[in-house]
Amino acid sequence: MRTVCKYLLHLTVLAILFAGNIQAWAASVHSFKVDGLACPFCSYGVEKQLKAIPGVSGIKISIKTSTVTVTMKDGTKLTRAQADRAVKDAGFTMRNFR
Amino acid sequence: MQRISSVCIAVLIATGTSLPTGAAPITTNTALPVAKGEYVFREQVIFNQSGDDPSGANRDHHVAVSASVLGYGVTPDLALFGVMPVAYKKLKLNPPGGARVTRKDSGLGDIRAFARYTAYKKNMPGKTFRIAPFAGVELPTGSNTGTDALGRLPPSVQLGSGSWDPFGGVIVTYQTLDFEIDLQAGYQANTKADGFESGDVARLDGSLQYRLWPAKLADDTSAFIYGVGELNLIHQEKNRANGIANPNSGGTTLWGLVGLQYVTARRIIEAGVQLPLMQDLNGTALERDYIVRGSVRLNF
Numbered sequence: 496m497r498t499v500c501k502y503l504l505h506l507t508v509l510a511i512l513f514a515g516n517i518q519a520w521a522a523s524v525h526s527f528k529v530d531g532l533a534c535p536f537c538s539y540g541v542e543k544q545l546k547a548i549p550g551v552s553g554i555k556i557s558i559k560t561s562t563v564t565v566t567m568k569d570g571t572k573l574t575r576a577q578a579d580r581a582v583k584d585a586g587f588t589m590r591n592f593r
Numbered sequence: 594m595q596r597i598s599s600v601c602i603a604v605l606i607a608t609g610t611s612l613p614t615g616a617a618p619i620t621t622n623t624a625l626p627v628a629k630g631e632y633v634f635r636e637q638v639i640f641n642q643s644g645d646d647p648s649g650a651n652r653d654h655h656v657a658v659s660a661s662v663l664g665y666g667v668t669p670d671l672a673l674f675g676v677m678p679v680a681y682k683k684l685k686l687n688p689p690g691g692a693r694v695t696r697k698d699s700g701l702g703d704i705r706a707f708a709r710y711t712a713y714k715k716n717m718p719g720k721t722f723r724i725a726p727f728a729g730v731e732l733p734t735g736s737n738t739g740t741d742a743l744g745r746l747p748p749s750v751q752l753g754s755g756s757w758d759p760f761g762g763v764i765v766t767y768q769t770l771d772f773e774i775d776l777q778a779g780y781q782a783n784t785k786a787d788g789f790e791s792g793d794v795a796r797l798d799g800s801l802q803y804r805l806w807p808a809k810l811a812d813d814t815s816a817f818i819y820g821v822g823e824l825n826l827i828h829q830e831k832n833r834a835n836g837i838a839n840p841n842s843g844g845t846t847l848w849g850l851v852g853l854q855y856v857t858a859r860r861i862i863e864a865g866v867q868l869p870l871m872q873d874l875n876g877t878a879l880e881r882d883y884i885v886r887g888s889v890r891l892n893f
Contacts (some may be wrong), residue, residue, distance in 0.1 A: 530716040530718055531714070535857050536857070536860075543632075544629070545629055545891075557861075558770065559812055559814055561718055583669060584628060584630070585626065585669065585720075586625075588716040
């Protein structure tokens, strides 16, 4: 009985780790703040600049918190420099890239 | 007839469409950015009525303008703009000793082309402060030699000035999540064409946009409704014909506007009514009654 419990525990741990890895392989998600963004119409400039970066599959912008969340396609990654360039080209300032 | 040309200039000034960038003011410009390599477009329809005539000729002047504005971001700080007006102008009046007549014309007006450069900007969380000078020229694309059965049309009915008129100014913008303030000082130096020169124009503009809806922002807020209040102080020098100043032209007008804007990421829909709060016009220059404006701005 003790062995079975131990075996189940190992299985559970492995499942959790595996699930986490699947998520990591599926897509990378980045978020950052955009200073200067204060209305919806201006946010479209940021969105279009980010969309032009290869691998970007989704963009979510919160005007309230000035937070931009970018989802990347499998196997691609958004770099800080790419995000910074896109935000600058839209006329704004990036900070807190994660 | 030349004395009412000030009306024409007033219309051109009043129709000076604001830039399509950001949640901009309705009558004046903003320093908010146009993203690099991106276009913004604005189509504005303006109805301008003037009919309080101290001259005794019972003049009634009506102008309808459809102004298309295209902006392009060369860099995040430098943007180029073109304004193409198409106008319908009509003037009714009682000439001395004659029956009431109507003079009218329609077509392309004078295109304005200009550049705006953001000389200073400070981006902060949920707010921005910017200073942007601009400079450009009004091109003589509209006809200034239109005629009808009565002869050459007066300047107030002509579609264009016939002259190359440089203009410039500076815009200061402060925008937060709750409100936006835009201030502009501008000057247009009108030059002579075919012996006629409209008076130079100086203007000061102020605009306040206040977010009425939603009262509180949520994480998924994607649209605003702004209440808009604007003031435009416009002074025009006297017109000159063959070097002689017309005492019945030019003057100073203070306009006030109230309006509403619906703002989303892709478009802005807006409308406003503009009334003259103060008119100090020279001689028997025709007084303005009202201007109604409606427009759509598109990000694409």
